[in-house]
Amino acid sequence: MSPPLRSGFSRLLAARLSLMHALNFLGVGFYLPFFPVWLASKGLSDVDIGYVLAIPILVRVFVASSVTGLGDRLQPNLLLALLNALAATLYFALAPQDQLVPIAVLTALSAIALSGVVPLADVLTTEQVKAGALRDYGRVRLWGSVTFVLSNLAGGHLIAQHGAWLIPFVLAGSSSLAALAALQAPSPASGVVSGVRQGAPPAGFELPFWLAVGAAACVNATHAALYAFGSLHWRSLGFSGEAIGWLWAVGVLAEIAVFLIAGGIAARGLVGLRWIAIAALVAALRFGAMSADLNLSLTFLLQLLHGITFGCAHLGSLAAVSALAPDARRATAQGRLVAAGALAMGVMTVLSGYLYRLFGPGVFLAMVPVALLGLVLAALAILRAPGNTGLGGRI
Template identity: 85%
Template sequence: MSPPLRTGFSRVLALRLSLMHALNFLGVGFYLPFFPVWLASTGLGDVDIGYVLAIPILVRVFVASSVTGLGDRLRPNILLALLNALAALAYFALAQQADLLPIAVLTALSAIALSGVVPLADVLTTAQVKAGALKDYGRVRLWGSVTFVLSNLAGGYLIAQHGAWLIPFVLAGSSALAALAALQAPSPPAGISPAAPRGASAAGFGVSFWLAVGAAACVNATHAAVYAFSSLHWRSIGFSGEAVGWLWAVAVLAEIAVFLVGGSIAASGLIGLRWIAIAAVAAVLRFAAMSVDPGLAITAVLQLLHGITFGCMHLGTLAALSALSPEARRAAAQGRLVAVSALVMGLATVLSGYLYRLFGPGVFLAMVPVALLGLVLAALAFLNSRSNTGLGGRI
């Protein structure tokens, strides 16, 4: 293929994958802020709402690995389309319900389907990066963050103008669009060797893989307190609603910037473990500083670190897992990451609830030892990988 044709092919490929990521995250941007609002509008009490919101976390722990692993036996893009279509049907049915049991069952069904969506999209994208057909994962993935922010804004407008009853229909429509986007996404390139890295177990995943998964899960879990209680705490110390909104926007914009500038990290192999370690150090600084309520201006600066604590962690994890798992089990590898991350995040979220009640902003300081554990696990994964492969860089 001549260079101009190759460049044109790469651009079309990036466009197709960008559309897939953008529409996958469209529904997430509506769900996270506004699904609890819809649950409350049905008449469910606070306790019942808590039960329903816990369902997706439990599903990711117990089901995500199996659902995502199907992508090793089926075409991942077709499986992704089917999962999004199933989620759309579940959300549409959910719009007709007002009682706890059917809402819980349909939420579980949608969560089962959606547990495989993001990891399968990453499988499809990183396969193209590893094959050399796509240069930069980050410039494709950032469109998911963009649509997440836009759907946050659109959801607030829709609820203000029309009420919360629209939310399940919006979620159904978003998942249906994501299913169509998945159908046009390219399948992984053929001909990539499925050989496992040295030191892998008979199942394809060795000690280094599990250490890397543990490191990523710990660094990701340091965000539990900020996700669950930062808005509540910021309002309690006098930050306006507009200021809180901007603090969240700053974090997502920093994430987008890292994907834009540092997206090639996702193709860096074992060096990805170093980026997980960098994210862990940034998490120590970010959450230790947040625990002392440094004021609005410094809090905004700390929110910029989200680009490192999440963006670099995510990109580094993709690189490390790509190096430490066989091609034939890359979907299963992503599924295991989702399951372990959900378990650690769930535990950290529950712990954060107790700590916030007892210590207020001290809950952010409690994330520091979690980050340090992630740093240690990343270092152990890197050292173990070097001893097994004799390589210090890309494998």
């Protein structure tokens, strides 16, 4: 292929994958900050909200690896479209509900469908990077963050103008669009893992892999109190719906900056372990400070650290887990990463419900030891991992 044709193909590929990530995260931008507000509008208590938010997270512990692992054998883009379509149907069914049990059940079922969405999208993208067809994961993935920001802002406006009842309908529409985008996303030409399709016995996961997964899960779990009760806490401080939307947006803008500057780290292997360690340290500082009742200006500044606690951790975990996983099980490896993160997030979300009721903003202080545990696990992974990988990374 001539250089101009190769460049044009790469741009088209990047555009198709960018659209896939953008629409996958459109609904996430409404869900994370405003789904708890919708639950509160239905009369659920703080503890009930904690349980409802934790149930789908815990469900993903048991199904994320299996659902995502199907991408090792099926066309990942078709599987991704099916999962998004199923989630859209379940969100439409959720909209009229106003009792705890049906809300919890339908939320859990939608979580099963969505458990494979983000990891399958990451598999589709990172495989193109490894094949040399795509240069930079971060510049594709950042469009998911862009739509997350836009839906944060739109969600704050919609709730302020019309109320929280719209949220399930918005989530259903977002998942429907994501299903269509998945259909046009490219699958790896030879499958994600040819070894599985040829009947080769799958290799196992070794200790450094699990240490990296554990470290990433801990850093991810430090966001549990923020995701579940950040918006409610900020409302208690008198921040408006629009201000809350901007608070979420500022954090994701910092995340986008990290993806733009350092998105290539996803192809650099074990260097990612250091990024997880840095994210863990900053998470301890971020959520320790958030336990104080900060004013709006300081809260905006603190939200900028999301670029590190999420952005660096996400890029680092993708790089390290992909490097430490067997070639024939990369989709399954992403599922294991999601499952471990869901377990840690679920436990901390349930705990956050009780702690927020008892201590209010003191709930954020409980995230500090979780971050420090992640730092320890990342350090152990660095010590036990090989010094270099086929992806060109070196610790």
